[in-house]
């Protein structure tokens with residue numbers, strides 16, 4: 001039986017625009033998350049992808065309860081987070097943990113690694129000193145950190161070691177769900193795979209559910225059961241990993257796929273899509289399909305019709321008027337050249 005751990009129902013988040021480079025006040029509202037509906041089932045890993053500014057981190061903050069949505073509901077184990085009692089909220093905050101992109105910025109520079117990991121435990125539990133000490137040792141072993149690092153300060157550790165500390169802190173309270181917000185994008189290429197393997201191993205060992213955020217499809221491919229593509233605050237495609245990588249039906253996902261460097265088998269080629277320019281401003285999104293201004297396959301209707309996220313296969317949905325054509329095309333996917 002599958003258990004729905006987390007559900008987002010038509011969730012929206014809006015911000016006042018930050019002032020421009022020259023300090024001028026901007027008007028309007030930034031629609032960072034614009035009507036997202038998403039279920040996360042216990043034990044699965046959901047890869048959430050999209051370019052910078054599409055709303056991934058805003059969604060992460062809503063999921064972990066760091067921010068409240070302006071409308072819509074966040075449900076944790078079937079309960080609306082907004083209506084939870086104090087005790088329920090405390091259990092929710094223990095059950096959902098965030099792993100940040102920049103581990104250095106998320107740690108107190110004046111605390112040793114041991115103190116930083118212990119802080120995560122002591123925030124929610126009061127335990128005898130020896131128990132906390134033992135639990136920190138256990139967590140350090142779990143994330144493959146040498147005990148010799150326990151008395152070091154963050155500036156004495158490498159990026160990869162600090163991200164392991166961030167993961168240990170997140171695991172300290174035995175969470176059900178880890179939200180990993182670009183956990184390897186600030187790391188050297190050489191240590192990325194180690195951290196991804198670690199997360200994969202921990203997921204199996206502890207039966208974790210993971211929402212894994214990345215700006216490209218390369219990083220999430222080997223981690224995820226399901227892929228969700230976001231554009232301008234909206235989900236434009238979601239589906240099982242194989243369906244999205246093999247027969248994606250949204251031109252934006254095709255563009256992201258074609259940007260993934262691949263070693264092609266002999267005789268194969270890819271018709272790549274190059275995304276021109278930046279996404280439009282979320283203060284003033286275009287009418288119709290949000291992607292039509294950059295789409296390689298848009299038709300006139302796309303400028304006026306907002307495409308609904310529509311089921312096109314088992315668990316596979318896409319918000320595109322041309323989903324069937326995109327799905328049956330080869331754009332962005334390797335194929336044997338004739």
Ligand SMILES: Nc1ncnc2c1ncn2[C@@H]1O[C@H](COP(=O)(O)OP(=O)(O)OP(=O)(O)O)[C@@H](O)[C@H]1O
Nearest residue numbers: 015016017018030032051052053054055056057058
């Ligand atoms: N606190 C805030 N105040 C004003 N605007 C914000 C705030 N947080 C995010 N935004 C804006 O909301 C939009 C979505 O930002 P968000 O950080 O969620 O995107 P993202 O996909 O995570 O991007 P990145 O990968 O660069 O972090 C962007 O236009 C961003 O500038």
